[in-house]
Amino acid sequence: MQRMTRQRTALADLLDGTPDFRSAQQLHQMLKDAGQNVGLATVYRTVQAMAEAGDVDVLRIEDGEALYRRCARGHHHHLVCRECGKTVELAGEAVERWASRIAHEHDFVDVDHTAELVGTCRECATRIYGGGTGA
């Protein structure tokens, strides 16, 4: 049963102070930079345990790498800025309703769903495409 070790505390604290999704490799490096040496294998084990326990959310980017982020408990989706990583948690029921309607229509049971939105937030869009004062 989950002992409270220095490593787990360090990782939990780090995640508490990190608003964006990070990979296990990044978290490992961030801990090292903070002077908290934690083995890479331990970081992997810990974030996976936290994910299973529902304490962090997992996101897979295009190349298959897994990213982790401390999140509100319970089922929800995300809107992530592709430029700065800013993340908004989405709790609405619209997707849930869609999923269960589709499941029913096609006679499937135990239907899980994934739904994630990736876009560019106002700040990054302004920075990249230019401010409203353009021309």
Place this chain on the structure above:
Amino acid sequence: MQRMTRQRTALADLLDGTPDFRSAQQLHQMLKDAGQNVGLATVYRTVQAMAEAGDVDVLRIEDGEALYRRCARGHHHHLVCRECGKTVELAGEAVERWASRIAHEHDFVDVDHTAELVGTCRECATRIYGGGTGA
């Protein structure tokens, strides 16, 4: 520009006859089994090109592995049976409307979305959990 080679023909034909999502490794093995030796690197290159061209859809499973399937052109989502791989293409507008509403509400632009459903189809549910004649 895109030469028609034995390898590409073989892979296209294979995908045409394969209703479920398959990994590049699986497709490579299936080609070998069919007596059509095609290099693994070529399979990867070809499915990726097809994916970019919109000729196949890509799905990432839990461990990050990429699966490919010949699909209808245009944007759509999938409902996949986790047991047998049976796949239904979903073309409705519900998710699109949800995505654009959320994007607008949070002031994001260029919002892409992914949405996939994984469940158990009627046949597999019956096989696994028992027919209606149980007890």
Place this chain on the structure above:
DNA sequence: CATGTCATGACAATCATTCTCAACAATGAT
């Protein structure tokens, strides 16, 4: 403090995917 486990970490192993680059082959011109 002793002690029993669970946890850790250094490193090897795995595995999908990508890269390299010389040999090949599809296509168009002659």
Place this chain on the structure above:
DNA sequence: ATCATTGTTGAGAATGATTGTCATGACATG
């Protein structure tokens, strides 16, 4: 049909994330 051009292939190496191994270390309790 033959040739030249140039995209394509394939065998294997390289990459990189993730997982496995297992001896050593450290919580938490008696």
